[in-house]
Amino acid sequence: MNSLPIGIFDSGVGGLTVMREVRRLLPAEHLVYLGDTARVPYGNKSHATVSRYAVEDAQFLIGKGVKMIVVACNTASAFAASALRGTFPGMPILEMIGPGARAAVAATRNRRIGVIATVGTIGSGAYESRIREVFAASGTAGEVEILTQACPLFVPLVEEGELNSEITRLVALKYLTGLREAGIDTLVLGCTHYPLLRTVIADLMGPEVTLVDSAESAALETAVLLRDRGMLNESAQAPGAESFHVTDAAPRFNQIARTFLGHDTEQLELVELGSAG
Amino acid sequence: MNSLPIGIFDSGVGGLTVMREVRRLLPAEHLVYLGDTARVPYGNKSHATVSRYAVEDAQFLIGKGVKMIVVACNTASAFAASALRGTFPGMPILEMIGPGARAAVAATRNRRIGVIATVGTIGSGAYESRIREVFAASGTAGEVEILTQACPLFVPLVEEGELNSEITRLVALKYLTGLREAGIDTLVLGCTHYPLLRTVIADLMGPEVTLVDSAESAALETAVLLRDRGMLNESAQAPGAESFHVTDAAPRFNQIARTFLGHDTEQLELVELGSAG
Known part of the structure; x- marks a missing residue:
């Protein structure tokens, strides 16, 4: 059981940022x-x-005999976490919203938190309600914004490799100016692609704003959860194996994947x- | 038969620019x-x-009893036209590449033509080979670039409504500078979204470059083809009906569609x- 692989899925390449962090923390896992x-x-x-797609994605991974599923896509996490838990009740499922919300609550000092994400994730209100839940559970009083x-x-x-260009700076200015002016001290990067824009985002937000990378937080919680349940692949001597599956064979995948995964x-x-x- | 509808499909909203042109030329058609x-x-x-998706799209329209199919997506046209004709041999199918290529050959004076399109359409080489075929068929001698x-x-x-912003101008500069410096006199807008950027593109390319809108060209050929086959809905007194089908119910569709369709x-x-x- 412990030597079974961890399954990770995403809509595309973005989840490879999560895989990269999981690999860094858990080198022996398949x-x-x-x-x-x-x-x-x-x-x-x-x-x-998105719910229908996510259930099909998880079903595929379960067919591969995984011991745990990481939903490495914030939109799928926001829309499909409960559908996934309902459909696959025995399977440990870790999604992105909870880890990101907990890291943000831990990081903030002024209780003013920003969240950037896709249209779907933002529209779902998932981060907002989860952050409020975490604050409520922590029992600290006071306003939260x-x-x-x-x-x-x-x-x-x-995906077009515009990681640090003038175009990207202009787009970031458009999206982030309001958040900066509102005086947030913590910004959740609530989409697996966004850590690749960290330089531009950090420049714009300034050094007083902590950036929370939901991929890092999710990888950390994956390790914690497996350790807690005694499910780590501790007997392994060699580095864990990796396999990659895609539903479309566009040649772009390999090319973009290298940026995300690091290899x-x-x-x-x-x-x-x-x-x- | 003549009163049956024309079927139009696209990957999303882009094909509505084609529908808009078809409606303009053929007000009585359903x-x-x-x-x-x-x-x-x-x-x-x-x-x-893309071929698999396009065949499923066409199958759906055939189930709606259409008399003709317009493939209002350049990528589907480039990749799937022959698969569609092979799968549905009795059905008149009009795709986007031929009309765009013919209009470009008609427009150019210096035989130096530019084509802008998606990664898929450009990678397929469809416009390039079709333009060369049209030149060859016209029997005119000389180099073609x-x-x-x-x-x-x-x-x-x-899709984000950045039709005429500084961001879009910067992106257009990146893509179009090489084409402008190469001295083309004709530029094919080989994607149904691009006509909405006509102002930015025309500004950048200058007045000496003719922009060929493949949506306009395809609508024109739709009218020619139906007239030629005696399939026009000429008995109709009232304006033709319209119905819209989508495979995902994201609220964005209606909002973006208005820009593309005009209503x-x-x-x-x-x-x-x-x-x-």
Whole structure:
């Protein structure tokens, strides 16, 4: 059981930032990645559609014999976490919103938190309600202010490699000026693509704002959860294996994946979901 | 038969620019539109995946009893035209590449033509080979120069309403400078979203460059083809009906559609493709 792989899925390449962090913290674990590149992006699609896709994604990973599933996509986390837990009750499922919310509450001093994410994630209100829950559970009194901003152009900019260009700076200025002027001290990067824009975002927000990378937070909680349940692959001597599955074979995947993952995606396999059942 | 609707499909909202032109030229025709918004975009997906989606899209329209299909998506046209004709041999199918290529050859004086489109359309080489075929068929001698440029950020910019902003001008400068310096006199807008950036593109290319709108060209050929086959809905007194079908119910559709179509999309119906068979 402990030597079974961890399954990680995302709408496309973005979840590789999560995989990278999981690999860093848990070098012995076997990892199976699924990117639903035939239906990417999820960020501007509806609750019903994203839920259906996420359940199919998880079903595929379960077919690969995973011991745990990491929903490495904030939109799928926001829309489908409860559908996933309902459909697969025995399977440990870690999503992105909780870890990001907990890290933000831990980081803030002035209780003024910003969240940037896709249209879907922001529209769901998931981060906002989760951050409020975490504050409520912590029992600290006082006002909490949560400002959210959808940044729909960030994902295509990252995928086109515009990580630190004048174009990206202009787009970031458009999205982030309101958050900066509101005096937040913590900003959640609530989409797996956004850590790749960290330089531009940090420059704009200034040194007094802490950036919370939800990929880092989720990887940390993955390690905590597996350790807590005694499910770590501790007997292993060799580094864990990695396999990658995509639903569309566009040559872009490998090329973009290198930026996200930090190394090549060997063993890339094309699979079919949905119409194949 | 003549009173049957024309079917028009696209990966999402882009094909509404084609529908708008068809409506303008053929006010009496009934029109059925399908936008595959659950799987949008097609522009950066593979040949195999786009072909599969396009066949499912056409199958849906045939189920609606259409007399003709307009493939109002350049990427689907580039990748799937022959698969569609092979799968549905009796059905008149009009795609976007031929009309755009013919209009470009008619417009150029210096035989130096630029083509801008999605990564998929440019990668397919469809416009380039079609333009060369049209030149060859016209029997005119001499060199032909065709310069192509993928513009992957144009679609997200249009969908975010960045039609004439500083951000869009910077992106256009990045994509178009090479084409302008190469001295083209004709530029094919080989993606249904691009006509909405006409102002920015025209400013940058200058008045000596003719912009060919493949949506306009395709609508014109739709009218010619129906007239030629005696299939026009000429007996009608009232304006033709319109119905709209999407595979994802994201609220964005209506909002963006208004920009593309020029009026609201009444009778918007959610349908399922692929996993529904």
